[in-house]
Structures are given as structure tokens and as C-alpha cells.
Amino acid sequence: MSTSVITKFMFVYKNEQRQVNHILKKALSKRKPETLYSPAYYIIESGGKRLRPMLVLLSAKAVGGKYSDAYYSGAAVELLHNFTLVHDDIMDNAEKRRGRLTLHVKYGDDTAILVGDSLLAVAYENLLKECKGNLKDILSDFTKGLVEVCEGQSLDKEYESRSSVSLKEYIKMIQKKTAAMLEMCCSIGARLGKGSPGEIKALSSFGRNIGIAFQIQDDLLDIIASEAEFGKIIGGDLVEGKKTFLLVKALEKAKGNDRSTLLRLVRSGGIKPDQVKKYKELYQKLGVIEDAKVEIKKYTSRALRSLSVLKNSEDREIFGWLADSLIKRIR
Amino acid sequence: MSTSVITKFMFVYKNEQRQVNHILKKALSKRKPETLYSPAYYIIESGGKRLRPMLVLLSAKAVGGKYSDAYYSGAAVELLHNFTLVHDDIMDNAEKRRGRLTLHVKYGDDTAILVGDSLLAVAYENLLKECKGNLKDILSDFTKGLVEVCEGQSLDKEYESRSSVSLKEYIKMIQKKTAAMLEMCCSIGARLGKGSPGEIKALSSFGRNIGIAFQIQDDLLDIIASEAEFGKIIGGDLVEGKKTFLLVKALEKAKGNDRSTLLRLVRSGGIKPDQVKKYKELYQKLGVIEDAKVEIKKYTSRALRSLSVLKNSEDREIFGWLADSLIKRIR
Numbered sequence: 001m002s003t004s005v006i007t008k009f010m011f012v013y014k015n016e017q018r019q020v021n022h023i024l025k026k027a028l029s030k031r032k033p034e035t036l037y038s039p040a041y042y043i044i045e046s047g048g049k050r051l052r053p054m055l056v057l058l059s060a061k062a063v064g065g066k067y068s069d070a071y072y073s074g075a076a077v078e079l080l081h082n083f084t085l086v087h088d089d090i091m092d093n094a095e096k097r098r099g100r101l102t103l104h105v106k107y108g109d110d111t112a113i114l115v116g117d118s119l120l121a122v123a124y125e126n127l128l129k130e131c132k133g134n135l136k137d138i139l140s141d142f143t144k145g146l147v148e149v150c151e152g153q154s155l156d157k158e159y160e161s162r163s164s165v166s167l168k169e170y171i172k173m174i175q176k177k178t179a180a181m182l183e184m185c186c187s188i189g190a191r192l193g194k195g196s197p198g199e200i201k202a203l204s205s206f207g208r209n210i211g212i213a214f215q216i217q218d219d220l221l222d223i224i225a226s227e228a229e230f231g232k233i234i235g236g237d238l239v240e241g242k243k244t245f246l247l248v249k250a251l252e253k254a255k256g257n258d259r260s261t262l263l264r265l266v267r268s269g270g271i272k273p274d275q276v277k278k279y280k281e282l283y284q285k286l287g288v289i290e291d292a293k294v295e296i297k298k299y300t301s302r303a304l305r306s307l308s309v310l311k312n313s314e315d316r317e318i319f320g321w322l323a324d325s326l327i328k329r330i331r
Numbered sequence: 332m333s334t335s336v337i338t339k340f341m342f343v344y345k346n347e348q349r350q351v352n353h354i355l356k357k358a359l360s361k362r363k364p365e366t367l368y369s370p371a372y373y374i375i376e377s378g379g380k381r382l383r384p385m386l387v388l389l390s391a392k393a394v395g396g397k398y399s400d401a402y403y404s405g406a407a408v409e410l411l412h413n414f415t416l417v418h419d420d421i422m423d424n425a426e427k428r429r430g431r432l433t434l435h436v437k438y439g440d441d442t443a444i445l446v447g448d449s450l451l452a453v454a455y456e457n458l459l460k461e462c463k464g465n466l467k468d469i470l471s472d473f474t475k476g477l478v479e480v481c482e483g484q485s486l487d488k489e490y491e492s493r494s495s496v497s498l499k500e501y502i503k504m505i506q507k508k509t510a511a512m513l514e515m516c517c518s519i520g521a522r523l524g525k526g527s528p529g530e531i532k533a534l535s536s537f538g539r540n541i542g543i544a545f546q547i548q549d550d551l552l553d554i555i556a557s558e559a560e561f562g563k564i565i566g567g568d569l570v571e572g573k574k575t576f577l578l579v580k581a582l583e584k585a586k587g588n589d590r591s592t593l594l595r596l597v598r599s600g601g602i603k604p605d606q607v608k609k610y611k612e613l614y615q616k617l618g619v620i621e622d623a624k625v626e627i628k629k630y631t632s633r634a635l636r637s638l639s640v641l642k643n644s645e646d647r648e649i650f651g652w653l654a655d656s657l658i659k660r661i662r
Contacts, residue, residue, distance in 0.1 A: 036485035087448060091441040110422040110488060113444055117418060118481040120451065124474040128467065135466055140459055146452040154367035154445055 002317075009318050013054060016067050020053040023075040027122050039107045039115045040122075043082050046098045051326070052077040055185035056192070058322070059203045062315040065193025072130035073192055076142070077185050079123035084149050084181075086116040091157060092240055099231040120146070134191050141191070145184030152177025159243040163266055170248045171212065178218075179211025202309040206319060209303035213296045214326055219244035220292045221329075223280050235276030241269040245295065249288040258282060296327055333648075340649050344385060347398050351384040354406040358453050370438045370446045371453075374413050377429045382657070383408040386516035387523070389653070390534045393646040396524025403461035404523060407473070408516050410454035415480050415512075417447040422488060423571055430562040451477070465522050472522070476515030483508025490574040494597055501579045502543065509549075510542025533640040537650065540634035544627045545657055550575035551623045552660075554611050566607030572600040576626065580619040589613060627658055 024044050031037040053074030060070040088094075089102040090112050096102060104112035124142075131138045155173040159165045165173075186207030190200040221230055222237040223246060237244050247262070254262050261282060265271050271279065283289055300323050307316050355375050362368040384405030391401040419425075420433040421443050427433060435443035455473075462469045486504040490496045496504075517538030521531040552561055553568040554577060568575045578593070585593050592613060596602050602610065614620055631654050638647050 033482055033485050033489060035489045036482060083448075087444050090444060109440070113418050113421060113447075114481060114485055114488070116444075116448075117414075117451075118478070118485075120448075121474060121477040121481055124455070124470070125478060128471055128474060131467070135470075136459065136462070139455070139466075139470065143452060143455040143459060147449070147456060150445060150449040150452055151364055151367060154364050154449075157441060157445070158364060158366045 005314060005317050006321055009321055012067075016054065016057050017050045019067070019071050020050055020057075020074045020078065023071055023126070024078060027075060027079070027126055035111070036114060036118055039103055039111055040118055042106070043086055043097075043103050043115070043119075044079075046100050048078075048082075048098060049329075050074075050078060052081050052181065052185045054322070055182060055207060056189035058315075058318060059186045059189025059195075059207075060193035061189075062203065062310050062312070062319070063190050063193040063195030063199045065189075065195075070130070070189055070192045072126045073138070073188055076123045076127035076130075077145075077181070077188070079119045079126065080142070080146065080149075081181065083116045083119040083123065084153070086112050086119065088153055091153070092236070092242075094232065094236060096232050099228075130192065134194075138188050138191050141184050141187045145181045148176040148180035152180065156242065160241050160269060162243070164251065165243040165248055167248055167252065170243060170245060173243075174212055174215040174245075175208070178215040179208045182211035182214065183207035198309055202306045205306035206303045209299045209306065210323055210326065213299035213303065213323075216245045216292050216296050216299070217327060217329065219246055220289065220296070223283060224289065233273075235273065235280070238265070238276055238279050239270050239273055241265060241271075245292050246283050246288045249291050250283055250286050253286050253288065254282075258286065300327055336645060336648050337652055340652055343398075347385065347388050348381045350398070350402050351381055351388075351405045351409065354402055354457070355409060358406060358410070358457055366442070367445060367449055370434055370442055371449055373437070374417055374428075374434050374446070374450075375410075377431050379409075379413075379429060380660075381405075381409060383412050383512065383516045385653070386513060386538060387520035389646075389649060390517045390520025390526075390538075391524035392520075393534065393641050393643070393650070394521050394524040394526030394530045396520075396526075401461070401520055401523045403457045404469070404519055407454045407458035407461075408476075408512070408519070410450045410457065411473070411477065411480075412512065414447045414450040414454065415484070417443050417450065419484055422484070423567075423573075425563065425567060427563050430559075461523065465525075469519050469522050472515050472518045476512045479507040479511035483511065487573065491572050491600060493574070495582065496574040496579055498579055498583065501574060501576060504574075505543055505546040505576075506539070509546035510539045513542035513545065514538035529640055533637045536637035537634045540630045540637065541654055541657065544630035544634065544654075547576045547623050547627050547630070548658060548660065550577055551620065551627070554614060555620065564604075566604065566611070569596070569607055569610050570601050570604055572596060572602075576623050577614050577619045580622050581614055581617050584617050584619065585613075589617065631658055 025041070028037050028041045028044055056070045056074045056077055057067045061067055085097060086103050089097060090104045090109055094102050095105055103115060127139065127142055152173055156177055159169070159173060183204045184207070186203040187200055190203045195203070219237065222235065222244065225234060227234050251262055265279065304320055304323060307319055310316050356372070359368050359372045359375055387401045387405045387408055388398045392398055416428060417434050420428060421435045421440055425433050426436055434446060458470065458473055483504055483506070487508055490500070490504060514535045515538070517534040518531055521534045526534070550568065553566065553575065556565060558565045582593055596610065635651060635654060638650055641647050
């Protein structure tokens with residue numbers, strides 16, 4: 001990819017991110033009761049990559065629309081995403097998020113439940129501001145994304161207490177938990193930009209596949225990231241006993257003592273934080289970190305292949321850059 | 332009101348309730364993952380008056396539509412209502428609901444959070460099945476109802492820890508927490524039935540005012556109901572230190588020792604279950620139970636007055652019957 005395209009795109013990303021951030025803040029500030037909207041503002045202003053809004057905007061643009069056709073919907077998907085973060089963090093006992101205390105640790109579980117609910121409410125509120133003729137399709141996509149993310153989180157929790165989970169089951173879970181929402185961002189964007197059915201399908205497929213790659217990368221970062229950059233506690237998935245790609249794959253490969261060590265984790269539903277290092281070494285020994293990298297590349301290529309339908313080569317390049325930076329991300 | 336109208340209406344109520352129940356069950360049964368949808372089914376099949384769906388159906392009918400125009404939306408508002416029950420019960424530490432264990436007591440907080448989220452998702456899913464030309468208005472009304480119910484619950488929780496709450500603040504809180512949703516049921520119904528702006532406004536006003544009466548009645552039932560019939564634990568609001576109509580009014584009226592007794596409750600943020608009887612006697616002494624009854628009548632009359640715009644006298648009678656049975660309800 002040419003350097004000029006990258007430079008141009010990074011400029012566009014920053015600029016459009018600012019537009020979405022403006023709407024996000026407007027959606028929650030100066031709103032009452034403060035006991036509700038001030039914690040909601042806390043999670044939204046804590047940052048994040050704004051990846052999901054960018055997928056909406058880029059998809060709108062790639063099918064011939066404008067970024068500005070999709071600002072409110074971009075804000076809506078980010079609000080929906082933050083709703084899932086707030087509720088998931090309660091269920092996952094997460095202490096840190098984006099380098100700060102999680103909402104439920106700072107404000108208590110009750111407030112966190114209610115703030116999550118409100119973020120979702122405000123998400124629909126914003127989505128409704130933008131849709132025109134294609135309102136029903138867009139709202140159906142959005143609602144389908146919401147249904148699936150709940151189902152995915154439910155499977156994730158269910159798997160924590162299951163003694164074995166196949167790779168196929170794992171992929172199904174992350175498809176719902178993570179990929180469905182990225183797929184939805186792309187389809188909504190493509191609809192807002194008045195894309196053809198073929199374009200909507202292609203971009204949806206991009207979102208779905210990049211979402212799977214994204215989640216496996218997330219599983220990987222739980223082990224190989226540095227805490228300061230990741231913004232979350234390293235090894236949190238191991239502590240919670242989550243059936244990540246690494247654990248599922250490790251269970252598939254391990255024999256003898258290694259297998260016993262892994263089964264101990266599974267039986268206890270997690271490990272103590274001081275054991276994280278030991279399990280990381282085991283993952284390295286079993287080669288599952290490399291396996292994850294291969295899998296991420298596989299789904300990323302699949303995502304990019306589906307974009308051949310896009311007419312403009314610069315749009316394809318931009319999605320390529322985005323996919324690439326997701327793979328190389330450290331947080 | 333004539334007995335024949337009442338008999339006819341009770342028959343209609345039962346029948347239409349069955350239609351909505353059928354859709355509700357279809358929306359949640361045979362759906363996977365079971366760890367999510369089976370607890371969701373638990374709360375939905377636990378019954379309830381299905382008051383909110385009936386308001387949708389009756390409003391559609393009263394402006395010239397058919398009950399069957401509104402079945403999915405009726406199911407949607409009931410799902411939304413149950414979403415609020417599940418999350419509120421966690422926050423309010425409620426043990427019983429409709430005579431059974433609350434969802435979070437039976438399945439744990441994590442599942443209850445997620446089931447609540449899913450009920451909301453499925454609510455939107457159902458709402459989208461029915462809307463036609465007026466989709467945007469209906470979804471906006473529904474979303475506004477959702478936003479307000481979150482704000483109302485937040486105020487309710489905030490008030491628990493406040494030393495004083497005025498009657499005006501109390502009314503504002505229940506307007507958001509309870510009345511906004513009943514208002515929304517009526518407006519959605521009126522829109523589905525293709526009512527005129529005047530009819531939509533009148534029915535919305537009916538819903539809002541009956542909603543306020545309904546909540547004051549609910550506050551009253553916490554004290555005067557019998558547990559077996561109420562399905563909830565008597566005095567739960569006192570135990571949680573909730574700023575109900577009774578407590579707010581009692582604080583307004585009490586002097587001397589009585590005032591000290593009430594302030595003790597306020598300062599401790601609630602009382603022990605064995606003190607409920609004592610506070611009930613104090614409420615009786617202060618006359619706030621009678622005050623509540625007067626207030627309920629006031630808002631009910633206001634609700635009924637707004638219906639003068641309805642052309643058909645039988646429709647007005649039906650709403651009258653409904654309002655009357657809400658006032659006289661024991662659960």
C-alpha cells in the first residue's frame with residue numbers, strides 16, 4: 001500500500017473519529033439525572049479505538065455514500081459496544097478497562113447495570129436520528145447484532161463452566177459475541193450509503209471475518225500484551241477460566257502432564273493471578289500462540305477477499321490498512 | 332357501567348391476552364442458547380396482568396384499528412416491561428416476584444443481567460415485525476419509553492440515599508419510572524390503529540395519568556396487600572428505604588417523635604423486616620394511606636377525562652373499567 005494512502009487515511013480516521021466523538025459526548029452530556037449520565041459519560045470518554053463507528057463510516061463511503069451520512073449510526077454502534085463492555089465487565093469481574101477502573105468497580109454494580117441499559121437506549125435514540133427510507137433494514141440489522149451479542153456472551157459464560165469446548169463451538173461463540181457486531185456495522189454503513197445488495201453482502205462478510213480475526217487477536221493480547229498498553233490486566237481470561245482460542249487449541253494439542261495442567265485450570269474454573277506466567281509458558285511450548293497468529297491471518301485474508309466487489313481501489317486499500325492495523329494492534 | 336359491557340370486556344381481555352401470550356412464548360421458546368432463553372422464558376411464563384399489552388391493543392382499537400394490528404407490539408412492550416423487572420429486582424434485592432423466586436435469586440446476578448438485556452433485544456425484534464408506515468414514530472416512542480424508565484429507576488435509586496425528597500420530585504420520578512411506559516403503550520397502540528394526532532395525544536395522556544395512579548397504588552400495596560395475593564414480600568419498599576408516596580407524604584406531615592421515627596428509617600436507608608408493622612401503624616396514624624387513595628383517584632379521573640375525544644362510548648367504558656380494576660387491584 002502506498003504511504004500517501006496511509007497518511008491520507010490516518011488523517012481521515014482522526015478527523016472522522018472526532019466527528020463521532022462529538023456526537024457521542026453530545027448524546028450523554030448535560031443530561032439528567034447526573035447519577036446516570038455522568039457514569040455513562042465516564043465510559044464513553046475513556047476512549048477506545050472507535051473501530052466500530054469507523055466501520056460504519058467507511059462502509060457508507062465505500063458504496064458511494066458520504067461519511068456524514070453515518071455519524072449518528074456510528075455513535076449508535078459505539079454506544080451499543082460500550083453497553084456490552086459495561087455489562088460484560090460485571091459478569092467477568094474485570095477490574096480495568098482502557099487503563100481505568102471499570103464502571104462497576106468505580107460506581108457499583110447497580111449503577112453499572114443501569115448505565116449499560118441507558119447506553120443501549122441512547123444507542124437506539126441516535127440510530128433513529130439518521131435512518132431515512134431504509135429504517136426497517138437498519139434497525140433490524142442493529143437489533144440482530146444486539147440479540148447475537150447477548151447470545152454470544154451467554155455462550156462465553158456457559159463455556160467457562162464446561163469441561164470441554166470444541167474449536168467449532170468456540171468459533172460459533174465469537175461469531176456471535178464479537179463478529180456479529182462488526183458485521184452489523186458494515187451492513188448498516190453500506191445501507192446508509194445506499195449500497196447494492198451485493199455490496200451490502202460483501203461488506204457484511206468483511207465485517208464478520210475481520211471480527212473473528214479481531215477476537216482471536218484479543219484472546220492473544222490477553223497473554224502477550226503489556227499491561228500498560230493493553231489497558232486491561234494481563235492473563236484475565238486465564239484467571240476467569242475463559243475458553244479462549246488459546247485454551248481450546250491447547251486442550252486439543254496437549255498430552256500427558258501438560259494436559260493435566262490444563263485440565264486443572266478447567267476444573268477449577270480459572271487460576272490464581274500468580275500462575276499466569278506458568279500457563280503462558282505452556283501455551284508457548286504447545287505452539288498455540290503461533291496457531292492463533294495463523295488463524296488470524298486466515299480470517300483476515302478471507303475478509304479482504306470479499307471486498308473484490310468494491311469498485312474503488314482506494315477503498316479496498318483503506319480496508320486493507322484497517323485490517324492490518326487490527327492484526328498488529330497492541331490494545 | 333352495564334354488566335354486559337363488563338362481561339364482554341372480560342371475555343375480550345382473556346382472549347386477547349392469550350394471543351399476546353402466544354407470541355411472547357413463541358418469541359423465547361425453542362431458542363438457543365438455552366442457558367439464556369430458558370431463564371427468559373421463566374420470567375415471561377410467570378404471568379402478570381399483561382396490562383401493558385392490553386393498553387396497546389385497546390388503544391389501537393379505540394382509534395378504529397383492530398386488536399390484531401398490535402399483537403407483536405403488545406408482546407414487545409411486555410418484554411420491555413419484564414426487562415425492567417429483571418434488572419430492577421437485582422438492584423432492589425427483591426426476592427420474590429409474582430409469587431416465585433426472582434430471576435437473579437434463582438439463576439444468579441450474571442444470568443439475570445444478560446437475560447434482561449436479551450428481553451430488551453427480543454422486544455425490539457418483535458416491535459419491528461409489526462410496524463409499517465409509521466415505523467419511525469413507533470420506534471421513537473418505544474425508545475423514549477426505554478430512556479425514561481432507565482432515568483426513573485436511576486432517580487428511584489438516587490432518592491433512596493437522599494435525606495429528603497419533595498412530592499414534586501417523587502411525581503417526576505414515577506412519571507419516568509412507571510407512567511412513561513404506560514403512556515408509550517397507549518401512543519404506540521394509537522399509532523398502530525392509525526389514530527389522529529388528537530387521539531394519540533388523548534390516549535397518551537390517559538396512559539401517563541393512569542400510570543401515576545398505578546404507581547401510587549403499587550406503593551400502597553407494598554403496605555396493605557396480603558403477601559400471598561401480592562406475590563411480593565410485604566413492606567419491601569420500607570426495608571429498602573424507598574421514597575414511596577407514603578414515606579414522602581409521611582415525612583411532609585409528621586412532627587415530634589413520629590418524625591424522628593421516620594428520619595431514623597431515612598438515615599439507615601431502610602428498616603429490618605420485623606419493623607414493618609410499626610411503620611405501617613405510623614402511616615395509618617398519619618393518614619397517608621388515605622392520602623394515597625385520594626391521589627390515586629385524582630390521577631384516575633384526570634386520565635378518564637382525557638378520553639372524551641374518543642368517539643365510541645363503549646371504548647370509553649372499557650378504559651373506565653380498566654382504570655377501575657387497576658385501582659381496586661390487589662396485586
